[in-house]
Amino acid sequence: MSSRLLALLALLILSAAGFLFLGAEGPWAFLLPFRGAKLGALMLVGACIATATVMFQTVTANRILTPSVLGFDALYVLVLTVFVHGLGAQAAGLVATPAMFVINLVVMTALGLGLFALLLRLGSGEMLKLVLTGIVIGIAIRSFTGFLQRMIDPAEFQLVQAGSFARFTYVDPLMLGIGALVAVPALALAWRLRFKLDVLALGPTAATGLGEPPRRVQMQALVLICVLIAVATSLAGPLVAGSSGPSNFFGLVVAALAHIATPSPRHAILMPSAALIGGCILIGGQTIMERVLHLATPLPVVIELLGGLLFLTLLLKRRAA
Amino acid sequence: MISIRNLSHVIDGRPILHDITLDLPRGGITALIGPNGAGKSTLLSLIARLTRIQQGQITVDDLTVGASSDRDLAQRLAIMPQQANVSARLRVGELVAMGRYPWNRGRPGYEDRAQVAESLAKFGLTQLADRFLDQISGGQRQSALAAMAHAQGTDYLLLDEPLNNLDISAARGLMRLLRDMADAEGKSILIVLHDINYAAAYADRIVAMANGRIAADGAPDGVLTPQLMRDVFSSDADIIRVNGRPVVVV
Numbered sequence: 135m136s137s138r139l140l141a142l143l144a145l146l147i148l149s150a151a152g153f154l155f156l157g158a159e160g161p162w163a164f165l166l167p168f169r170g171a172k173l174g175a176l177m178l179v180g181a182c183i184a185t186a187t188v189m190f191q192t193v194t195a196n197r198i199l200t201p202s203v204l205g206f207d208a209l210y211v212l213v214l215t216v217f218v219h220g221l222g223a224q225a226a227g228l229v230a231t232p233a234m235f236v237i238n239l240v241v242m243t244a245l246g247l248g249l250f251a252l253l254l255r256l257g258s259g260e261m262l263k264l265v266l267t268g269i270v271i272g273i274a275i276r277s278f279t280g281f282l283q284r285m286i287d288p289a290e291f292q293l294v295q296a297g298s299f300a301r302f303t304y305v306d307p308l309m310l311g312i313g314a315l316v317a318v319p320a321l322a323l324a325w326r327l328r329f330k331l332d333v334l335a336l337g338p339t340a341a342t343g344l345g346e347p348p349r350r351v352q353m354q355a356l357v358l359i360c361v362l363i364a365v366a367t368s369l370a371g372p373l374v375a376g377s378s379g380p381s382n383f384f385g386l387v388v389a390a391l392a393h394i395a396t397p398s399p400r401h402a403i404l405m406p407s408a409a410l411i412g413g414c415i416l417i418g419g420q421t422i423m424e425r426v427l428h429l430a431t432p433l434p435v436v437i438e439l440l441g442g443l444l445f446l447t448l449l450l451k452r453r454a455a
Numbered sequence: 456m457i458s459i460r461n462l463s464h465v466i467d468g469r470p471i472l473h474d475i476t477l478d479l480p481r482g483g484i485t486a487l488i489g490p491n492g493a494g495k496s497t498l499l500s501l502i503a504r505l506t507r508i509q510q511g512q513i514t515v516d517d518l519t520v521g522a523s524s525d526r527d528l529a530q531r532l533a534i535m536p537q538q539a540n541v542s543a544r545l546r547v548g549e550l551v552a553m554g555r556y557p558w559n560r561g562r563p564g565y566e567d568r569a570q571v572a573e574s575l576a577k578f579g580l581t582q583l584a585d586r587f588l589d590q591i592s593g594g595q596r597q598s599a600l601a602a603m604a605h606a607q608g609t610d611y612l613l614l615d616e617p618l619n620n621l622d623i624s625a626a627r628g629l630m631r632l633l634r635d636m637a638d639a640e641g642k643s644i645l646i647v648l649h650d651i652n653y654a655a656a657y658a659d660r661i662v663a664m665a666n667g668r669i670a671a672d673g674a675p676d677g678v679l680t681p682q683l684m685r686d687v688f689s690s691d692a693d694i695i696r697v698n699g700r701p702v703v704v705v
């Protein structure tokens with residue numbers, strides 16, 4: 135199993151090298167830091183979403199759910215919309231600045247935690263109820279966002295839209311630094327939860343019997359998921375092709391591939407495996423799209439397409455089994 | 456000793472357990488019998504802290520259920536629940552190894568591996584250790600869960616209808632194993648059984664429950680009477696003696 139993790143690591147290094155060195159269109163002195171920051175962002179986003187999704191699937195005991203089901207990406211677009219709505223054209227210069235990034239990060243983490251707190255109240259601690267309530271709230275957030283967007287000036291709306299797509303065109307090193315400062319400790323804490331998550335995956339009864347009451351681990355995992363998704367989304371914009379997609383297929387793809395590439399019930403394997411695969415897909419995908427095929431199609435669109443197919447396959451396979 | 460003091464439980468306004476007081480001293484097998492819905496599983500899940508205690512107190516030796524740390528309790532008491540569907544896709548060996556978690560917190564050492572190998576062997580699962588739980592029969596899964604509880608290495612073991620899905624040889628094998636654990640290792644075992652004949656044959660003590668109350672308590676010989684069958688089970692099954700042991704004629 136560890137040899138497979140090493141193979142994934144090799145693949146990641148290969149994609150990273152391809153991303154950094156393929157197709158030089160300028161002086162290296164400029165190109166390398168520029169591409170380096172992008173590479174870092176892609177890796178961080180991949181690892182955050184992958185880890186969060188694996189944890190989320192364990193906490194909800196469901197292999198086809200992802201955190202964005204609970205309206206996380208929607209939250210991001212809402213923050214952006216409210217911001218532009220409130221400030222108008224002045225927001226133009228702010229959308230992609232570190233200041234906006236920090237605001238987004240803080241607001242999203244806070245709103246995410248609030249959302250979870252609310253869900254736990256409404257769902258009375260039952261995971262299925264929690265998820266269903268989350269879906270409904272997610273729809274409500276999206277509708278409200280849509281309503282706000284219709285009220286703002288078309289030019290300003292463009293601004294929101296530009297910010298709503300995952301963007302990997304330019305990454306501010308400062309934003310990347312702040313993101314890493316938050317995400318790396320969260321990832322480390324997720325890693326420390328790995329054995330508890332293994333126990334949690336056995337189901338609530340067995341977990342309690344083994345001295346690990348599910349509630350506590352679930353809470354810790356949900357908080358970490360919140361932070362990780364907030365970092366990823368603020369850094370890259372929601373990884374959904376339209377900002378209103380039903381679910382974040384990227385997380386789904388990564389988690390499903392991790393189960394295929396490294397079939398193991400152990401989170402000590404699954405989480406790094408998913409993180410590596412997440413990095414590979416984003417970096418490799420971006421390299422192929424940008425440098426090899428010279429396509430202008432945004433990567434998330436392709437991921438959504440393939441992810442959608444995978445989602446259907448998973449659903450149908452479950453039905454058949 | 457597990458002592459249960461004035462335990463009452465209500466679900467959705469409906470009383471399930473009424474003021475139960477019961478002591479289960481160290482060592483030996485106690486069988487809990489009673490009709491469907493009597494409250495046996497509820498009582499077990501309260502002892503095993505799967506359900507929060509509403510009223511009353513349960514202590515396991517010096518530990519208090521609901522107050523002592525979860526880890527301490529998990530090292531003292533293991534449960535094999537009635538509906539134990541494991542959600543994760545695990546191999547038999549991996550499942551049994553999870554039983555060591557209260558001791559090693561996920562980092563198995565040499566002793567843990569030895570214990571897991573022993574539990575697998577005891578329950579006849581060594582050959583199946585590498586099979587996935589969804590690739591074995593219901594009875595084998597049941598054995599795997601029992602082996603996991605065994606690997607937990609606790610002084611107290613609670614089993615809720617462990618004979619479900621087991622054929623007669625596996626059922627007798629499991630009961631003999633429990634008997635051996637009680638006799639040789641001094642374990643205290645509380646087991647819910649529907650087949651009263653197994654209770655009569657293997658248990659030191661029988662506790663009968665009906666409508667959330669203790670209806671009878673004592674050695675199998677004294678407890679198993681036609682009167683009990685009528686009062687507790689509303690059944691006119693006869694009880695005869697075979698080799699000096701009470702046997703219910705079904």
Ligand SMILES: Nc1ncnc2c1ncn2[C@@H]1O[C@H](COP(=O)(O)OP(=O)(O)OP(=O)(O)O)[C@@H](O)[C@H]1O
Nearest residue numbers: 466467471489490491492493494495496497498537
């Ligand atoms: N989650 C629940 N919600 C409502 N009622 C419940 C719940 N769990 C158990 N009960 C009720 O509590 C009573 C006792 O149930 P319990 O499962 O303890 O019975 P039991 O003695 O284990 O029965 P069986 O032999 O069928 O397993 C039953 O009347 C049952 O209907």
Ligand SMILES: [Mg+2]
Nearest residue numbers: 495496537615
């Ligand atoms: Mg029961």
